[in-house]
Amino acid sequence: MSYRSAYNIDDLHTLARKRLPKIAYDYLEPGAEDNVSLRENRAAFERIKLLPRTLVDVSKRSQKVTIFGKTYDTPFGIAPTGAAGIYGFAADIALARAARDANVPFVLSTASFEPMEKVAREAAGGTLWFQLYMSKDREAAARLVNRARDAGYEALIVTTDVPMIGNREPNLRNGWQIPFKLGVRNMIDGVLHPHWLFGTFLRTLLESGVPRFQNTDVNVGGRIITTDLSQFRARRDALDWSDFQWLREIWPHKFFIKGVLHAEDARIAVQYGADGVFVSNHGGRQLDGVQATIDVLPEIRAAVGRDKLVMFDGGIRRGSDVVKAIALGADMVFAGRAPLYGIAAGGQAGAKHALDLLRSEVDRVLALIGCPDVKQLGPQFLARHR
């Protein structure tokens, strides 16, 4: 089956699962511990019911949004995902190009394999934002942040929900660790997935060599088979608001915090000069047992006020999820796994297909709820939220 025959994100997910060896799939899909928050992100969307209006002229529909003076074709973009290169060849570039072609923003992760400068060159013309994992080493962090500035990244998104890596047991069981060790079981499994073996694994080795973390603040360029990431994560658990304040001072462009679930934290971030917040529970991959992000969104929207941006991620699999999040106050919505399913299923074209599917679903939902323009979305289109 080709990605072209996928009618929805779930079809792409099924295809990705078939294509990927277990060790790669298990890094992509599961949440932390018992997957409570991973499931809850979806369950909460399903609990929220739409409330359509009828006999509204919806013959001209628009899902365009304008953020920082740039107009995007649809109110969602691609969330940062580390190690995406294990799902497809040069996946960071493929994702950035898919986003550019769909006219939506792309957020490059600190834990990506392609140098940020190369991504900026290869996906020129698109909107690129950089997601920062910062260690406590400010000198190293400043070097990285300056690289992002010089490469033309328009916004910095500092992720703060990883003081320690979440407890993702399937990865431990599979021997997924950095430095990476293949092991016989993983090798056999790789051979049993020829599409991935030739299209991603061997192609990457032949054309780019062993993947490296090219965008970290320490150990830059460390190979994933030799690098000890403990230094990269050094004292990340010691970060506090003073580091956030310092980052705000050295970064000249738009500035966000990612991983906010508490309204008070959102308020503090704004006080320290953030242009907005990303409401996110890291796709359920960090602290298991936290609420669904869609359930905390309205409170955070209220806390930061209308003149700051509220971005949202967690559980986006359908256009109706995008519509619900916008109706509950998000300015823009980001998808993490959905475009990665596309990458695994069909590279850049597969990722673009994922974005196109979501976009066409948003369009249909707008027509069916009687809302011709995403700018008119609000709680009036949701049952029990009016």
Ligand SMILES: Cc1cc2nc3c(=O)[nH]c(=O)nc-3n(C[C@H](O)[C@H](O)[C@H](O)COP(=O)(O)O)c2cc1C
């Ligand atoms: C494989 C994978 C890797 C991720 N890596 C990062 C990362 O490097 N930095 C980050 O801030 N968030 C990372 N995230 C979290 C996403 O940015 C986003 O918050 C989450 O995926 C949204 O949930 P969704 O996957 O249900 O759309 C990652 C998520 C996945 C699935």
